[in-house]
Amino acid sequence: MISIDRPEVISARRLSVALPNLAARRRFQPTPMVPIIREIDLQANKGQCLGIVGESGSGKTTLGRTLIRLLKPTSGTILFNGQDITSLDEAELRPIRDRMQMIFQEPRAALNPRRRIDDAISQPLLAYNKVTGVSEAREQAADLLRQVGLDPSLGKRYPRELSGGQLQRVCIARAISIRPALIVADEIVSGLDMSSQAQVLNLLDDLRTQLGLCLIFISHDLSVVRSICDDVVVMLDGRQVESGPVAQMFTQPRRRYTQSLIDAVPLPEPDGNWLKTTIGETENHNRVKAMNIKGTTALVTGSSRGIGRELVEALAKSGVKKIYATARNISDIEELSRSYPKLVKTLSLDVTDDASVNQAAAECQDVELLINNAGVNKMSALLAADGIDDARAEMETNYFGTLRMCRAFAPILKNNGGGCIVNLLSILSNVALPLMGSLCASKAAGLRLTEGVRAELDADNTLVMAVMPGAVDTDMSRDFPPPKMPPADIARAIMDGILKGEEEIFPGEMASGLREGLKADPKGVEKELAGYLPG
């Protein structure tokens, strides 16, 4: 949000950086590039502190360095004080270099061991002609030392004579000496003991208010981030998996990865079991997209019966914040809101109607988890049917309905920091049968739609999942012979898939068996299916 008193200092849009992979270099060939950070969006304003968190190797430092153009991005844009600095060369950057500074993790390595402290602080002042001469620079250095809470007499000492906490303050003094608008602080308190850490953090926080600094604070310690930052960007494998206000990230982390980062912080509370818990470490899941269901807001279409109804029940039991249960006739789902009066909000929604979908989107701006469950099966063949009305009706709900919902809600999910879209399809998305041909076609269209939406949303870190069960014990497949899966099992499989961040699930033995069979012998499977299904 840009406001008058808090103008934007730095922002990045779809920022990506790739570096040459020297290990894979071959003679007489161009060096292959490895992507380090991908499609990062962020913004920080005057007087604001933006935290960048993530495990080692997630691209935090690369991002920080790119923001102040120590590295050149491969794509995307960086705006600094409204100016596009994405592709400026070193000479063009020079006039704005004094507006941005960086503080490093290891103050001992960042200071020249053979330079006295006041000399080190004077250097940027002299280099950017901020002072008339060395004596004025020394005077200012003394003032700066006072400003960071150090005795000016320390200026005559060498770095080796000061403690780590003192040296880090010297580095802060040097960074603020030329009054920058932006400071990138890269793990600056990781090497300090608890007491110096608190001092340095307080100092930085005070300076930020006094000088109206914009601070990019890179750290893996979430307790520190919680205490100093306003907003946070969570990174993993060079991607931004979550972002938003710091309080929200701690009360309701949207990604399981964020949760695992929070859980890994050892709080000073004696607890012998803390080391034993292994949440999110050994489990095999898509770490970028695995989502936290707890605390989210979900919307389920077609929740009057069958899988939709079971999904509402399952979500209600897994600690979601709110569920929008929707159906064409609101009277069909009133019972759900009676069972879960605090959780479930019922809504009339017809996915075949543009106006109805748009109205729902306007009402449900907080959705993070969209489950497109509504679907119809007219049991109609392609050529043998009386007309194409059945096919059209199936397409209208199964394909266009899902598409309408995705189009209406994708921007909402993005606004809420990336979420999850689940599309209920069928194993029939993958087959061609001499019966129910129009259903297969609409489900196949739904599968391609799901894959396309996933591709378009890749950078937003939205999990887009296709659910392809076999026969389920619902009204829709009442004519199907057994074995049929109970809808509650499908709901459970979907919840599990969201937690693991899976992009395709085939719940049940029938679906997984058919999937394997389709890989080996598609024609045989289709023949078998045709014999099994009611004609």
Place this chain on the structure above:
Amino acid sequence: MTHALSISDLHLGIRNGNILTPILRGINLDLSEGEIHGLVGESGAGKTMLGRVILDILPPAAVITSGQVKYPAGASTHSARNNRGNQNRGRISLIPQDPMTSLNPVKRIGKQMSEILKLAHPNSSHQTHQRAEQLLREVKIKKPEQVLQQYPHQLSGGMRQRVLIAMAFSTEPKLIIADEPTTALDVSVQRQVLRLIRDLQKNRGTTILFVTHDLGVVAKICDRVSLMHSGMILEQGDVADVFRTPSHRYTQSLLEAIPRYDRPREKLTPVAEDLQTELIQTAREYDQHRQT
């Protein structure tokens, strides 16, 4: 309970010309067998020096002025510092803080591991190699045979720290000094490494002196804890007691200085300046008292 190590009234100073600067002031520390004992303090408190006393790797200028370090049955005390080291070799080992500077950058991991293994058990190269591979497997390194062929720079920080842990445990020591073993690691890796240390320690009954400034880590892994400031131990006790009902003002204010994500505050409260000066003053008075 038998003691794995017993330090009584230890005083140590650094000699510079005729001046002896006191570093450790009357340290009493008993480590029970099989415990993990946290040693906590700000930088400059004397934690590392105490660790070096136990390892008997003091710098030449360091002088033990009084007190003694008793190792379990038969081991040396510091009264005989001339024949340093040898008797304790293999019985005490170290997990160092910085995995990058603690491994030799120009030697393969396998070579560095077998150097230690050969000192402890002079076996054939083949046996040593197999033992190294097994050790790496124990510290949950996935492809040990590959890692043995690699150089330190080819491994991540977490992997390097695992290698050092494997090396520390390789001689089946009774006592390990872990000097800030996880400070350089990120929180997720830190948790894995802590778990690894705890598991190995449990299985072998090793005693560990865990030197750190991170009270959070102490709360999660240690059985007992000692808090140090200016070379003195200010508070000592079971982790549960010390954290729930800290008796020393310094312990209380250290606990309050820690930022906590579950209790966000407007401002952090570093240990107050006057408490710091008071503690330093106490240490000075202690020195004067001892001289007279």
